[in-house]
């Protein structure tokens with residue numbers, strides 16, 4: 230059996246007074262791709278914020294272990310430095326911060342934390358151009374402010390570019406397919422497929438089967454009522470697309 | 484006695500009588516007006532009592548600095564002029580034809596520039612400028628002749644490293660003749676002295692002249708900096724000022740712009756970081772004296788805890804200054820809850836058919852942006868730094884010359 234990368238046990242968490250995760254269990258091993266599907270407002274994005282330690286998302290009980298360490302004791306930046314990456318459903322716009330400068334600082338912060346040497350500007354730009362090219366991102370776009378004025382699809386390409394450059398061990402892709410045109414969806418999926426290796430893992434949050442036909446999941450989960458109510462293989466996503474959620478919600482597993 | 488700042492000006496008595504007369508004129512004005520008190524409207528938010536009561540020393544030993552302390556290699560990017568502890572550093576400055584750079588002690592002996600001294604502001608209304616006038620001696624005159632154009636900016640570096648408890652008065656004249664074009668940068672970076680710098684720039688732009696005037700102030704936390712720019716702008720001439728300040732214990736930058744002829748124009752950009760336990764004062768006074776004159780002011784501030792800042796922007800539009808426009812905008816970013824900002828716009832409009840506006844906004848750092856940066860491995864402290872710089876970045880984008888921009892973003 231392969232090694233466990235992430236283990237969530239009996240997790241209860243909420244935001245404000247609202248309880249969103251209610252006894253969630255999820256184990257992801259190295260080398261695996263998991264898909265997480267569920268109704269709007271079910272709490273999928275909230276789970277991703279709990280995992281990345283966003284302020285305001287309070288864990289009331291349960292545990293999260295990442296690479297054998299207690300993830301909940303780490304700050305947001307320490308989690309990122311430990312190899313966790315969240316591609317956000319709505320990436321934040323940051324006027325005044327040039328994308329390539331931001332990415333250089335991000336990459337070097339992570340390299341530094343890992344004890345690797347920081348890249349100088351020339352080597353960084355080389356690496357950046359190479360990956361940007363593959364994703365069809367022009368050099369001019371790299372000079373723009375982070376996500377400002379980017380189209381929905383462009384934002385997602387930039388999130389993918391960050392993954393390609395930072396090479397995290399665990400990636401949460403929160404609706405990376407939303408806003409992408411069919412060609413871009415393919416490019417992004419290809420990029421992720423090439424990044425897949427026996428040491429990393431992906432949690433793909435999506436509403437659509439289409440993405441999963443490009444990035445084939447090993448495991449598919451249905452998320453409802455604050456926890457995972459059904460787990461299966463890739464055929465579960467197909468079944469869900471055919472039948473809709475009602476069927477599954479009515480036949481909850483104990 | 485008025486204040487220990489006003490010392491025995493007989494020290495300078497062996498100068499030409501005409502120079503002494505100028506100093507006397509300034510002294511009489513100061514004696515008449517007195518220093519600002521807490522009741523002086525223009526100085527309401529900036530308490531200068533501490534400055535007035537300090538016995539700062541005046542160094543009258545040399546008119547110029549002739550040591551090798553700040554000899555420097557000529558660069559291609561700038562025409563560099565250095566001031567060491569308030570005195571102009573003597574060296575050969577290579578200037579292109581049509582551009583004259585003359586030390587003030589020499590200017591004072593020539594009649595040509597006499598009419599430019601104390602002509603851009605009212606001595607009685609500006610006590611610190613009057614104080615500066617009492618010690619009229621240090622400074623320089625930059626004179627661009629008709630049609631002079633240069634892409635090489637003039638960089639004036641003021642260095643202070645051995646002048647604790649000194650009062651340094653610097654008086655410059657920037658004169659651009661018809662259709663001349665120039666960029667001037669003033670760079671004040673003190674390492675760690677507790678001096679009092681009091682500068683006056685008198686700026687005259689003749690018809691169609693174009694001056695971009697940059698100033699970077701990052702003095703020591705013990706430094707006091709008071710500055711006045713008096714600017715007269717003639718027909719179709721354009722004055723653009725870009726001011727960046729950070730970290731000085733008390734700093735006040737006052738700018739008076741007189742748009743005296745048709746289609747005269749001024750733009751003033753101010754970016755400042757009010758750091759802990761400092762007081763930053765930016766005061767402007769834009770006078771639209773005649774029809775079809777235009778001004779705009781845009782300031783952005785980053786306010787740390789325990790800092791104070793004042794932004795007073797006055798736009799005056801004279802009764803016959805129709806078809807003019809004056810705008811003003813101030814945006815502040817609070818990094819904590821204990822900063823004080825006095826933002827006081829003043830519009831005095833006496834003409835019809837004018838466009839005038841002022842606006843102010845303030846906010847805190849965006850939590851989503853902090854999270855986004857942190858989620859990419861950047862630690863919180865660094866994230867805050869990135870975002871505060873980003874707040875000011877918009878203003879830096881108005882600097883078109885990349886070499887000048889570089890000086891400011893360092």
Ligand SMILES: Nc1ncnc2c1ncn2[C@@H]1O[C@H](COP(=O)(O)OP(=O)(O)OP(=O)(O)O)[C@@H](O)[C@H]1O
Pocket residue numbers: 244245247249267268269270271272273274275276285318
């Ligand atoms: N900061 C917040 N304050 C209050 N309620 C919140 C907050 N964040 C999320 N919620 C609520 O928590 C619930 C779960 O939201 P979440 O964004 O996690 O859903 P989701 O499963 O990602 O939905 P979608 O598929 O539409 O993206 C929603 O009802 C949402 O309104």
Ligand SMILES: [Mg+2]
Pocket residue numbers: 273274275318403
């Ligand atoms: Mg969501």
